[in-house]
Amino acid sequence: MTVTTSFRRLLAILLAAALFASACTGGGGDGATESAGSDDTSTTEDTVEPSDEGGADETADGSDAVTADDETVEVADGGTIRIGLQTEAGSLNPTNTGLNRGPIIMATAVFDTLVVVDTEGNWHNNMTESWTPSDDFTSWEVKLRNDLMFSDGEVLNTDAVVKTFEAFLADPLLSLPFKPSFDAEAPIEKVDDLTFRINANGPNAYVPFYFAEQLGMIGSPAWIDAAGDEPELDQMPIGAGPYMITERVQDQKTTMERNPNYWGEPGILDTVEFFPVVQDATRTDQFLGNDLDITHGTDAESILRLRDEGDAIQRIEDNSGEEFMLLMNAQIAPFDDIRVREAATAAFPKAQYLDFISEGAELGADSLFSTDTPWNVPSLEQADDRPEVAGPLIEAYCADVPAQCTDGRIDIEFQHDGPSAALTRVQELVVDAWSPFFNSTVDVIPNDQHIIQVATGQYNVATWRYHGFSDPDVDTNFLACATISALSINWSRNCNEERDVLIAEQRATTDPAVRYEKLQALQENVRDSFQYIVATHTNWTVGASSNVGGLCDATAPDGAELPCQTRGVVRLPQLFIAN
């Protein structure tokens, strides 16, 4: 044997050993690609078609047979579903952290909510039995179910609700969007062990909607107290939802198992695992590589990849909220002048934005309410993509305020958070389109600084994504004059008294037609005051493997059909792995 051969062999052995040790040991995908027949809920673009599964029958082996499109799907009790999240939670405590769309899936499973919102946009009792308004809708008496229990065995009663609600309102940042809607002195009062009263800040027929998401998540009082002393406990919340966290390593994996004390139908799955994967492309790769069963996100490229999969996966798109927009600060020059705001809107290249940024994955927006909501006004158009209108407006402004202009163009600062490749593309597109009219200085700052500067009004024009609550009443808080202060949630600091009247009127009426009329006028008011330049309604897309069943089977306790997903959030109790 020659030395050459032995070296070659040695090299081959070493390489093989390394590969063998890695490739042939444990773990790996579970090949969860078996089709569940036609129980999938793949949809065409911009439509959501709930599964028509139903009529569960008991079979001989005790499992439920669910009929879907002429095929029978076996609902196997147990199993594990792996969910990829767009973001991880710094904390899972709903009283001290704004839960965004990734963490709120986990929080909904752990806490559940007092009310739920159905596919038609109506609220329904969930952990409550009734909501009884006063005659003038200034207060609501709420009765809890009598079978609510936290996963630690403690009873969920009025004391727990009051504790959670007060803790939420005590957080100076978290409460900002909600505080204006409730009575400042006594927002909540205990009536008895299962009854409490919510006091609104004026007539409000839509108070229950506030409790359909984070504000409706009730934590165990003992846990809230303990977490106040020991922040690590924010990672292990105690709620009364269908699942409870059994293991959590932040940024890595959160494991949940069924809550034995859950008041409703227990979850079908034994275990749910959550994996935060912040890189959109990687999360999509993991999903398409069968290392995740469910993914969600808003990234255009990932949405297009999921669409390309066609019927091989389930895909549900929700364009109902979270508008991407440009904020214009109406309190400082030059955007304190409506001519400048109108010029910026007119020069906004909406068509190019939809082509090059959204790539066909998102709906263009003209107002805060998407075509996927009942509040959209189809005839309402934002006056963008009209650069010919901008020139005379800029000329007139510069003639009046020459100090704000250089070479006939207005000097502005364009701010966005970053570094972000996506936002840089947006900035380049907009700044380029605005260049005949504006001298834009670009300021890219970290996200937290961006929020501070917007909230305290230290910006000219800034990128932003917001709105899209369960009911438009919460959105209107961001448009009111009352929410302009040193720390403002009326981000554009644009006060309009006519608008305030409309906000109060839509809030007080229970007539849907009247409310629509008021909200239509409100949207026109926002458009005509050039408060925002809205670009798109965010497309929250959920992808699920074909063997994930029950995605669209969630119902309220009264049987009302709940959405398959709401801005990326899926409900868990009805999910199962199809045989």
Next chain:
Amino acid sequence: MSARVIASRLAQMVLVVVAVTMLAFGSMNFLGDPLCNIIGPICSEDSGEEFAEVRAEARAQYHLDDSLPVRYGRWLGDMATGDFGRSFENGTKVSTTLSNKLPITITLMVYAQILAVLVSIPWAVWSASRAYRAVDKASTVVSFGMLGIPVFALSVLLFWLFAVKWDIFPTRYEDATFGAQLKSLFLPALSLAVPLIATYQRLLRTDLISTLQEDFIAVARAKGLSNRRVLFRHALRPSMFSMLTVFGIQTGALIGGSLIVERYFSIPGIGAEVVEAIIRDDFPTVLAVVVVVTVIFVVVNFIVDLLYGFLDPRVQLDG
């Protein structure tokens, strides 16, 4: 190496760590008021008097009204007892974060180094024994190609080919068993290892070629020893100085590479954590990672120093 020399080296290491912490602490605090990273928008006096109490409480809790040297001294003292403080993001103990994530990163780094050594040494010996022949020249081209591929590009390529397209490796970090962990870390470790392999191969090959021309090698050959024995028993050990030196230095580069690789492969290690912490100005986490990385770096290089003496007993570190 005498005890005096070891003590001297340890003192140097402590000095390096202290100097780095001073620099890091000072620069982090000069970047801006930490208060904004703790309590958000209400840190500004402009946000109104209603939040004055919250601001005062946070300032007191984090001792922000103390002078920088006092804060540094307090932080250093706490750190010496293993208390790295609490994250500004969520108030959790930084030591908990480190204990969860550091082992993953260290596993990844060790894995990458093992792969690099396993491949580069046989390859270098093979090349050196065929120095300047066509196969050696081809191997040189390959190694320069490996050196030229950026880690991020290699990560994308390996991930797409082996995890997505061919489904050989998982697309996600797994740690249910040690085997699963090794399997899921293979591609990231390989991404980190490829430039190391090329570096080690180039250095070792060059040193080996030089060593093979030494008189003691000629004597060994004259004694009739096999080529394999000459290469591995006589030539390899004295040729490893350069490689060993770079091995220590590359520890720093590996940590840098792990920032990219961990994010791309969604590995919940300290590299991904520090990127997030830097973005959100989470000073305690960033500082703790800086300290840990510095300690790892100096310890590894200290061990490398010790190994010089093992490779060649003539090396006198205290000389």
